[in-house]
Amino acid sequence: MPAVPNRRHVPAADTLSVLSSAAMRGPLQDLLRARGLKLEHWEHLRSHHRPGGAVSALYRVRCRRPAGGGGPNPGTDLTLHLGATTADGTVAAGPEVAAARIAGLELQLWVHPHDPVLRSLPWATDAAAVARDVFAAAEPVRLSLVAYRPLRRAVLRAEHSGQAAYLKLLPPALLPGLRRRHRLLEAGSVPAPRLLPAPADAARGAAVLSALPGTSLFRLLVDDGAAKVRPETFLELLDALPSAALDLPLRRSWADRAEDYAATAAAALPGQAARIRDLARGIREAVDSAPAGPLVPAHGDFHEGNLLLNGGTVTGLLDVDGLGPGRRVDDLACLLGHLAVLAAANPGRPQLDRALAGYRRVFEEAVDPAALNARAAGVVLTLVSGARAGQGASRTRNALVRLETAHRLLRAAG
Known part of the structure; x- marks a missing residue:
């Protein structure tokens, strides 16, 4: 029987530190070298820490295909994006995924857009393929990346001849549920995006x-505090959600997972760990x-980002x-918490x-004020x-602004 690797637990704060440190040059260089490329320069763009789960990071690299080294366009400079994750068991081995071990971390790395979970991302970033499959057009579409969280989700906007569509990518197991939700909303009065025909294979x-x-x-x-918008409008919108949504699976709210998100916040602000734990305990109580x-x-x-x-x-x-x-x-509470961060920043x-102040006044008349503010604090956490x-x-400064905003909301709940 083969020996089981002796893997030690690496604290999340240390993981985040390693993924943004100079030590990552080696794994990134190895990933490129295996593809006939030489690393010239690299920068860490951002990291994503999933509560209770993996940490993933994105990098921008400038590299060169050496002259005489084979492959297309020898001697040219390229700018690429690379991904790395600590996910264990989620990422399947394959030709586009490379393994590395650094500072006790077991990593999986890939070259964007070959995300090892979002397998349709290469198709969704191919302007000619999207034009053909979504718009039945020969000319390439104009693509823009709206959002990307490695291994979890990506959203791209595609435009062609005055028309637009959004491509939303999720792990395959989550797509049937997403489609079911959109069909529920299509049958009612809520103005949500419609599902458009999608190619069966590529997408x-x-x-x-x-x-x-x-x-x-x-x-x-x-712009102006949304002066023309009545906060009551959002109560009316929520009232219009279809009752059939009650048959869908129940998910825990943001505030119900305060302890999980406290761990990710403490990893990002290790010097505030004790204060963050106290905050999570206060939110829970x-x-x-x-x-x-x-x-x-x-x-x-x-x-506010999900409302037009x-x-x-x-x-x-x-x-x-x-x-x-x-x-x-x-x-x-989700809307109030985001608005509180926007105002504080x-x-x-x-x-x-x-x-x-206006939204809080209206929302406190609709639901219990203490519950509203406590749960908004959980959202901000x-x-x-x-x-x-x-x-x-x-x-760090912006993270501290959010932390202080969560404390203010919790005090308002008291």
């Missing part, structure tokens, strides 16, 4: 969705003590992956503070680890 890991008109609530809030209300059809990720409007009318409800039974307070835009540099501040 078997993708859903093709219609584009919707409107401006995101995020943009409206930043507040959530357990405040009435959550009955199970109702819920969106599951109800925030024209004037004061909702024209689009996006990202319906989490549609199912839930608590109204959690959907409202933009102190020079007083319209955001005014919007936050999930956002700490995903903070990036921006608005003239470092990633």
Whole structure:
């Protein structure tokens, strides 16, 4: 019987540190060398830490195909994106995946777009193939990457001759549920994207969705605090979710997983670990003590980036992956928590503070105020680890802004 490798547990904070450190040059160089390429320069773009699971990272590299080394276009410079993950058992071995071991970490690496779980990503990033299969056109489409979380999801926008569609890629096991949710919404009055015909083979890991008109609530809030939008509009939208959503699987809310997200936040801010654990404990106690209300059809990720409007009318409800039974307070807390972070990160835009106060006032009349604010704190805790540099501040500074915002919301719940 072969010996079982002796694998030691590497703390998440150490994993994040290694994946962004100079030590990654070796594995990246090996990955490229096996493809006849020489690494010239590399940079770590971002890491994704899944609560209780793997850590994945993305890199941008500049490399060269040596002259006389064989292969097409010898001597040319290339810019590529590479991925790496600690996922164990999720990533199947294959010609596009390379294994590496560094600082006690067992890694799997690949060259984008050959994501080892999102197998349709090479098709979705091929402008000619998408033109042929989605638009029945000979001229290539214009593609833009909207979102990408390695091994988990990708969204691309495709445009051709004034038409647009979105390509949403998920692990294959999740796609039937996504399609079922879109069909439920198509049968009702909620303005969600429609499922469009998709090629059977090349895009078997993708859903093709219609584009919707409107401006995101995020943009409206930043511009003028969404002055034309009544907060009550979102209560009415949630009321319109189909009752058949109650037959879908129940998923835990963001606040219900406060301890899991505290671990990812502490890995991103190791110096704040004790404070983060105390915050998660306070959220759990507040959530357990405040009435959550009955199970109702819920969106599951109800925030300003997933809402499109024209004037004061909702024209689009996006990202319906989490549609199912839930608590109204959690959907409202999701929007309130995101709005609180937006206001805190933009102190020079007083319209955001005014919007936050107005939305809180309306939402506190619809659900229990203590439950609303405690669960909003739980939502913000999930956002700490995903903070990036921006608005003239470092990633760490922006993560601390989110942490303090979660504390303020928890105090409001008390």
